[in-house]
Amino acid sequence: MSILYDEGQQAIASESRRVVEARSDKARALALLETVGAYDHAFWQTAIEQGWTGLAIPEAFGGIGLSLVELGIVAQACGGSTAGAPFLTSNDGAAAALLGSENEELKAEWLPRLASGEVIAALAFGEGQSPLPSRPLVRFTAAGLAGEKPGVPAAAHARIAVVWALAEGEPALVLCDLTDVSKSVIEGFDNSRGYADLTFAATPGQVIATGAHASALARDVLARMAVVTAHEQVGGAEALMTIARDYAVTRKAFGQQIGAFQSVKHRIAEMYGLIEIARANCIHAASREGQADFLKAAAAARLSATEAYDTAARDCVQIHGGIGVTWETGLHLHMRRARSLAVEQGNMFFWEDLLAGQLTGVAA
Amino acid sequence: MSDVEDFRARARAWLAEQATTYGKEARRGLSVEDDLALGRRYMAARHDAGFAGINWAVEIGGQGLTNLHKVAFEGEEMAWGMPVVYFGISLGMPVPILIHYGQDRDWVKERVRKALRGEEIWCQLFSEPSGGSDLAALRTKAEQDGNGWKLNGQKVWTSWAQYCDYGVIVARNDPNVAKHKGLTYFWVDMKAPGVEVRPIKLAGGDSHVNEVFFDDVKMTDEQRMGAVGGGFGVALHTLMIERYIATDSAGFGPHLDLFIDLAREIEVNEKPALEDGRIRSAIARNYAMRSGLEAITARAMKMMEAGMQPGPEGSLQKLVAVRSRQRLSELAIDLQGNAGFASDPHAFVKESWTASWLNAPTGRIAGGSDEVLLNTIAEKILGLPQDHRPDKGVPFNQIPA
Numbered sequence: 001m002s003i004l005y006d007e008g009q010q011a012i013a014s015e016s017r018r019v020v021e022a023r024s025d026k027a028r029a030l031a032l033l034e035t036v037g038a039y040d041h042a043f044w045q046t047a048i049e050q051g052w053t054g055l056a057i058p059e060a061f062g063g064i065g066l067s068l069v070e071l072g073i074v075a076q077a078c079g080g081s082t083a084g085a086p087f088l089t090s091n092d093g094a095a096a097a098l099l100g101s102e103n104e105e106l107k108a109e110w111l112p113r114l115a116s117g118e119v120i121a122a123l124a125f126g127e128g129q130s131p132l133p134s135r136p137l138v139r140f141t142a143a144g145l146a147g148e149k150p151g152v153p154a155a156a157h158a159r160i161a162v163v164w165a166l167a168e169g170e171p172a173l174v175l176c177d178l179t180d181v182s183k184s185v186i187e188g189f190d191n192s193r194g195y196a197d198l199t200f201a202a203t204p205g206q207v208i209a210t211g212a213h214a215s216a217l218a219r220d221v222l223a224r225m226a227v228v229t230a231h232e233q234v235g236g237a238e239a240l241m242t243i244a245r246d247y248a249v250t251r252k253a254f255g256q257q258i259g260a261f262q263s264v265k266h267r268i269a270e271m272y273g274l275i276e277i278a279r280a281n282c283i284h285a286a287s288r289e290g291q292a293d294f295l296k297a298a299a300a301a302r303l304s305a306t307e308a309y310d311t312a313a314r315d316c317v318q319i320h321g322g323i324g325v326t327w328e329t330g331l332h333l334h335m336r337r338a339r340s341l342a343v344e345q346g347n348m349f350f351w352e353d354l355l356a357g358q359l360t361g362v363a364a
Numbered sequence: 365m366s367d368v369e370d371f372r373a374r375a376r377a378w379l380a381e382q383a384t385t386y387g388k389e390a391r392r393g394l395s396v397e398d399d400l401a402l403g404r405r406y407m408a409a410r411h412d413a414g415f416a417g418i419n420w421a422v423e424i425g426g427q428g429l430t431n432l433h434k435v436a437f438e439g440e441e442m443a444w445g446m447p448v449v450y451f452g453i454s455l456g457m458p459v460p461i462l463i464h465y466g467q468d469r470d471w472v473k474e475r476v477r478k479a480l481r482g483e484e485i486w487c488q489l490f491s492e493p494s495g496g497s498d499l500a501a502l503r504t505k506a507e508q509d510g511n512g513w514k515l516n517g518q519k520v521w522t523s524w525a526q527y528c529d530y531g532v533i534v535a536r537n538d539p540n541v542a543k544h545k546g547l548t549y550f551w552v553d554m555k556a557p558g559v560e561v562r563p564i565k566l567a568g569g570d571s572h573v574n575e576v577f578f579d580d581v582k583m584t585d586e587q588r589m590g591a592v593g594g595g596f597g598v599a600l601h602t603l604m605i606e607r608y609i610a611t612d613s614a615g616f617g618p619h620l621d622l623f624i625d626l627a628r629e630i631e632v633n634e635k636p637a638l639e640d641g642r643i644r645s646a647i648a649r650n651y652a653m654r655s656g657l658e659a660i661t662a663r664a665m666k667m668m669e670a671g672m673q674p675g676p677e678g679s680l681q682k683l684v685a686v687r688s689r690q691r692l693s694e695l696a697i698d699l700q701g702n703a704g705f706a707s708d709p710h711a712f713v714k715e716s717w718t719a720s721w722l723n724a725p726t727g728r729i730a731g732g733s734d735e736v737l738l739n740t741i742a743e744k745i746l747g748l749p750q751d752h753r754p755d756k757g758v759p760f761n762q763i764p765a
Contacts, residue, residue, distance in 0.1 A: 002659045002662040002663050002666070003663075003666070004663060004666050004667060004670065241746075245746050245747070245748065248748060249747070249748065249749065256749070256752060257749045259742075259748040259749050260748070260749040260750065260751055260752060261751075262735070262738075262739070262751060265738070265739070265742035265743075265746075265748045265749075266735070266738045266739075266742065268742060268746060268748060269738040269739075269741040269742040269746065269748075270738070272680075272741055272742075272745065272746060273680050273683065273684055273741070276656075276660065276677040276680055277652075277653060277656030277657065277660070277680070277684065278656065280656045280657075280659035280660045280663065280677070281652065281655055281656045281659055283659065283663070284655070284659040284662075296651075296655075297655070299648070299652070300651060300652040300655040300656065301652075303648060303649060303652040304652045304653065304656050307652075348645075349641075351648070352641075352644055352645045352648040352649070353641075353644055353648075355647075355648040355651060355652070356638075356643075356644035356645075356647045356648045357644075359620075359624060359647055359648070359651055360624050360627075360628070360638050360644075360647065362628075362636070362638040362639060363639075364639060364641065364644060
């Protein structure tokens with residue numbers, strides 16, 4: 001089963017798109033690419049003003065109490081404009097982790113501040129190539145957290161982190177304050193994502209969950225963020241398809257619009273196919289939150305959205321010819337974002353294996 | 365339970381009762397002739413049970429229900445492997461167009477009843493050696509002959525023509541005007557003198573398509589459907605009429621579960637295939653594609669339930685599903701190594717990877733080739749320009765052959 005967006009959701013879609021488009025600025029986005037350790041404050045301010053920061057957080061904790069469906073809709077709008085900060089996804093992921101905890105004090109302390117956007121959170125799950133290693137090397141003991149989490153999105157600007165660690169031989173999700181944690185900000189190809197290596201040394205932390213509970217929760221949180229990201233990817237792919245289409249009907253060569261050449265028009269039609277499949281998977285996955293098949297649906301959304309965005313980025317640039325590869329035209333904003341989003345929340349190796357495992361019952 | 369779900373439950377119960385008589389197992393090993401005879405009996409039973417002409421008007425002999433009911437029934441029916449393939453085109457396009465344009469209403473009603481009961485089959489005579497995707501390039505001539513018409517020429521790729529009683533046909537009545545303006549649409553008696561049907565054996569070994577030759581075949585003006593010179597419009601109407609059909613994310617080939625079952629039994633380089641990253645990747649990717657198509661279908665159904673027009677993304681189904689079935693079928697054969705050489709020429713396409721693979725190219729060409737579907741998406745959905753068409757506006761008889 002899937003869902004149709006109701007009137008309220010359609011209104012969120014058109015309004016969030018209108019706001020994001022009105023307030024985004026290509027020159028600002030291009031400048032951010034060449035600045036290490038910065039993000040688009042105007043975007044985050046907009047997200048706060050619009051209430052997007054608390055969209056899927058319950059009203060009891062200061063949020064708006066909507067669901068993953070609505071958050072996905074907003075993420076799609078943000079993806080269309082290569083929004084200059086990753087916090088919509090990371091804050092919601094941190095909130096979801098906290099909501100899965102039995103520690104009421106922890107929830108009361110942080111959820112309202114995440115909902116208001118006052119606090120920025122990062123999720124430090126991955127180590128090495130894996131977005132969620134079965135036995136993390138970061139340890140949590142009475143002395144606190146110890147070890148390193150490389151390339152954590154949003155970490156450069158985050159006040160708190162939810163850390164995937166090993167505590168007395170058991171997996172655990174631990175919340176920690178990053179104020180005194182050593183951050184090494186990474187200079188990369190998409191600098192507004194706030195990637196940083198985090199090094200924990202006797203870092204105080206509070207347990208969100210341990211053991212099997214922590215494993216299931218971490219996987220659900222990652223899947224949830226993957227669904228938000230998949231929406232963002234669809235938004236980006238859709239924007240590229242529109243750009244490609246508009247260029248193909250404007251630009252002429254050999255006496256006709258280049259969109260009349262099948263080599264061009266079929267490329268754009270193929271993009272359409274990939275985008276619609278990804279969109280359908282995204283809407284379906286968002287509507288399956290909390291159901292038994294959520295992981296499968298999230299993986300399908302993630303795989304198809306990554307393929308759609310990658311292909312759209314590749315082909316939109318190709319259709320433009322020389323002008324497509326200039327700094328100023330800015331198609332590389334999407335090309336870069338397609339790659340960063342393809343890796344954040346787990347690369348394809350992870351999601352293919354997870355989905356194959358769900359479908360066959362056989363682990364890799 | 366909604367009305368449609370209630371109907372679906374009734375359909376499922378009825379189909380379950382019929383399965384032993386008409387289903388996949390009953391059909392196994394039958395010759396085409398015996399299978400067709402079984403199919404005719406199934407169609408009669410389906411008509412008696414009130415599951416025929418589901419979305420057609422009661423006045424004409426249908427059930428007067430919605431497209432949603434029809435799609436629900438077809439979705440259920442597909443799971444049982446009933447012998448309906450011979451009647452799909454007949455009831456999908458020619459007979460609905462006859463209902464719309466047929467002049468003698470009593471005669472039309474009789475045809476509808478017999479077609480629904482499988483007693484008569486209709487074919488669609490569109491493609492020709494000179495034009496498949498380019499329908500308006502057809503050369504078969506319809507000339508005025510007294511008060512009626514005389515038909516000369518050749519059609520090709522006509523499915524099931526060898527078993528058909530009637531057909532609908534587009535022919536050229538005027539070669540002096542632009543190619544799509546000089547066409548007229550008729551129904552034709554396939555048993556009339558001068559009609560010759562020659563089956564064409566396809567790469568997969570079966571012969572369900574035919575060449576059909578017309579040699580001075582007489583038609584009355586009553587057989588004309590639509591205006592003289594209006595045939596292209598009626599042909600487009602024919603191709604649009606069957607918009608609400610059950611989809612199959614497996615591209616009418618084997619389901620992904622069968623691939624997983626196969627891989628479960630096989631080792632790749634002495635390790636279980638299901639632990640091999642390449643196989644896992646193929647499974648995951650295939651699932652992601654299929655689940656997307658299924659979600660598109662689910663949303664289309666919901667829109668129909670809500671009285672809305674489903675989105676244009678439904679047009680992706682055949683394009684995406686059949687292409688991926690072709691690749692998965694190739695992989696399934698590779699996966700088996702030397703054991704994959706064996707092949708049962710009578711196996712069902714939905715059960716056999718070899719049969720699926722051998723017949724997949726037909727699926728990518730029939731009913732709109734991949735290229736034509738991509739053009740349609742680009743032009744109708746995305747607003748991209750048409751290709752350069754040198755024959756545009758040129759009288760048919762002045763187009764270089």
